[in-house]
Amino acid sequence: MKIEHLAYFVHLSKTGSFTKSSEHFYMTRQNFSKIIRQLQCEVGATLYIANRSGVTFTEEGKIFLNFARQTVRTYDKTMETIKKQSLNKQITGEVHVYAGIIIMAMFSSSGIFAKFLARYPNISLHMHEGDSLSALPMIQDDKRIVAILPIAEDPKLNYLYHPLLDTFKVIPLFKGEYACLVNRHHQFAQQEHISVQSFLKTSHANLFKNSVLSEMLSQYGSYQPRYSSNNLDIYTNLIANDNIAGIAALESESILDFYAQKKLYLVPFTERLAYTTSLVIHSALKPTDPAYLFSQFMFDSVKNKT
Known part of the structure; x- marks a missing residue:
């Protein structure tokens, strides 16, 4: 389970659209959908239901979404801290x-x-x-x-x-x-x-x-x-x-x-x-x-x- 894949899932919750989210990450809709399906397989539960009106998250999907948000947020914050610390060491x-x-x-x-x-x-x-x-x-x-x-x-x-x-x-x-x-x-x-x-x-x-x-x-x-x-x-x-x-x-x-x-x-x-x-x-x-x-x-x- 990759951090970027969790970020894709979080973004999908914001747009409710595979097309819009795939365009945001400069990917084809097919590749983006494949990654989300693989993520669902790793979790082992139905996370969302997709139809013409958009994407709806299941109860399991909402639980996983909270996990994904926290994980992505923690990752981004940690990487930012590491980057700042590295830059701080260069300042003399x-x-x-x-x-x-x-x-x-x-x-x-x-x-x-x-x-x-x-x-x-x-x-x-x-x-x-x-x-x-x-x-x-x-x-x-x-x-x-x-x-x-x-x-x-x-x-x-x-x-x-x-x-x-x-x-x-x-x-x-x-x-x-x-x-x-x-x-x-x-x-x-x-x-x-x-x-x-x-x-x-x-x-x-x-x-x-x-x-x-x-x-x-x-x-x-x-x-x-x-x-x-x-x-x-x-x-x-x-x-x-x-x-x-x-x-x-x-x-x-x-x-x-x-x-x-x-x-x-x-x-x-x-x-x-x-x-x-x-x-x-x-x-x-x-x-x-x-x-x-x-x-x-x-x-x-x-x-x-x-």
Whole structure:
């Protein structure tokens, strides 16, 4: 029993005509009918009744038709997957991803980066943790670079790099919002929400260097962020010091679980510090370029998960 013969049988169910189906496959009606009769003999049951008005399937024929459809569909899908995998192995190159440490940790823990490398085994993926804003000027000269960065919901807050964004391709991934992060003994921990002004008046430590966040906070007065190159030190300070408050992103369940394990509380701001985490790539990338493939893979993975 051949796959193509099952495909003939499926097509016959669509047309109800030996003549039309044989023409579709560029065969004579005689040869097409012979194959269908042979298929019926292999099954050992009457699958159809043919007369001048067309072809009618018997109950056995309907059962076999379901089998034929599933088999052909599975075969086509399998062959397509194999072909894609074979083509994917032929794609070589490098992708340099620039992202903040929280974003990097979130995607790493979800396994998205590992899945990309499994699909494209001959593409080298280089991760650069830090302020992804610094990568934007480099994208203009290097098509291998992808920046993952938060873009403020309020376009006025993107003034530092908005001119650059206009020259790139920006792919939105998901929306997020910043909140205050404190330990359970901090004065903010028991409040439903706090104002940004209240946050700025207390001693605080920013959890990660982020130019977009700095722009957002600058609307509410002078802001002198305290950065640290070691995230562990920041978490340790927040846990141990009842007077320190930080800022964190409300982005994923895994991040929220991490904060909960550290006994850290997220307190929403009265004002919305909203943004969209987005991919930024060179506008002239081709669909076969490694950076484009990475961006498309990230977009599809995030959308299928939400």
